[in-house]
Amino acid sequence: MTPHNNAAKGEIAKSVLMPGDPKRAKFIAESFLEDAKLVNDVRGALAYTGKYKGKEVSIMASGMGDGSMGIYSHELFKEYDVDRIIRVGSAGSISDDLKLGDVVAALSASTDSGYLNHYNFPGVFAPTASAKLIKALLKIDDTIVLGPIYSTPVFYCDDSYFEPCKKMGLLAVEMEAAALYANAAELGKDAITLLTISDIIGKEECLTAKEREETFTKMINTALELAISF
Ligand SMILES: O=P(O)(O)O[C@H]1O[C@H](CO)[C@@H](O)[C@H]1O
Ligand SMILES: O=c1cc[nH]c(=O)[nH]1
Numbered sequence: 001m002t003p004h005n006n007a008a009k010g011e012i013a014k015s016v017l018m019p020g021d022p023k024r025a026k027f028i029a030e031s032f033l034e035d036a037k038l039v040n041d042v043r044g045a046l047a048y049t050g051k052y053k054g055k056e057v058s059i060m061a062s063g064m065g066d067g068s069m070g071i072y073s074h075e076l077f078k079e080y081d082v083d084r085i086i087r088v089g090s091a092g093s094i095s096d097d098l099k100l101g102d103v104v105a106a107l108s109a110s111t112d113s114g115y116l117n118h119y120n121f122p123g124v125f126a127p128t129a130s131a132k133l134i135k136a137l138l139k140i141d142d143t144i145v146l147g148p149i150y151s152t153p154v155f156y157c158d159d160s161y162f163e164p165c166k167k168m169g170l171l172a173v174e175m176e177a178a179a180l181y182a183n184a185a186e187l188g189k190d191a192i193t194l195l196t197i198s199d200i201i202g203k204e205e206c207l208t209a210k211e212r213e214e215t216f217t218k219m220i221n222t223a224l225e226l227a228i229s230f
Helices: 020-032 067-080 115-119 130-139 159-167 177-187 207-226
Strands: 015-018 032-042 047-052 055-060 086-093 105-111 146-150 170-173 190-200
Touching: 015 020, 015 067, 015 207, 020 032, 020 055, 032 159, 032 207, 047 067, 055 130, 055 190, 067 115, 067 177, 086 177, 105 130, 105 170, 105 177, 105 207, 115 177, 130 170, 130 190, 130 207, 146 177, 146 190, 170 190, 177 190
Parallel strands: 015 055, 015 086, 086 190, 105 146, 146 170
Antiparallel strands: 032 047, 047 055, 086 170, 105 190
């Protein structure tokens, strides 16, 4: 147990899906897993362990932002011997080629966050998804959009803030992938982020509740197949 997680050692599977939203964690566990058991409820960061196609998988909420993801992913990797974390999140598109409901796998996560400072890395560390998980993902879905994204602790800002990101070819904006990738790199573990486009930055477009449910289902199915492919 940790100050933030009251699951006992052994109650969390080697593969963990992490949505930001605790209600999404509950929804995934109840709708996709068999025999799902609640193993953590500290601070409402709900975690469940159950079976998908007969294999053990856990789902745990990361909360929002790099600080929260930093704590939970560090503890899962270090204290619970988790091997891989698959983030299943929502994101705002900054690409002209993405539409609502599209699913993106984040190859890299550039960031404006100070979270990476504590590694004392000489220069700028480039947080990337694990090659192992990218290769496994492509065996499950070789049509998924792969590309670089942006992680920022800032949600409310002027849309123009993201113009340089768009210019550099980044596809979407979210808040946790960079911290997750950096923690995985530091601890010798594997991580990847799958994102469903929930809004288009600079436009008044966003998914309805029903559309969110249906399109998130596509991302969750892919993530679960990935989780059990090891
Ligand atoms: O849908 P989730 O996984 O929470 O992801 C995105 O949504 C939240 C902001 O609304 C941030 O956590 C961002 O990264
Ligand atoms: O972090 C996020 C998630 C969805 N949409 C955004 O604009 N930002």
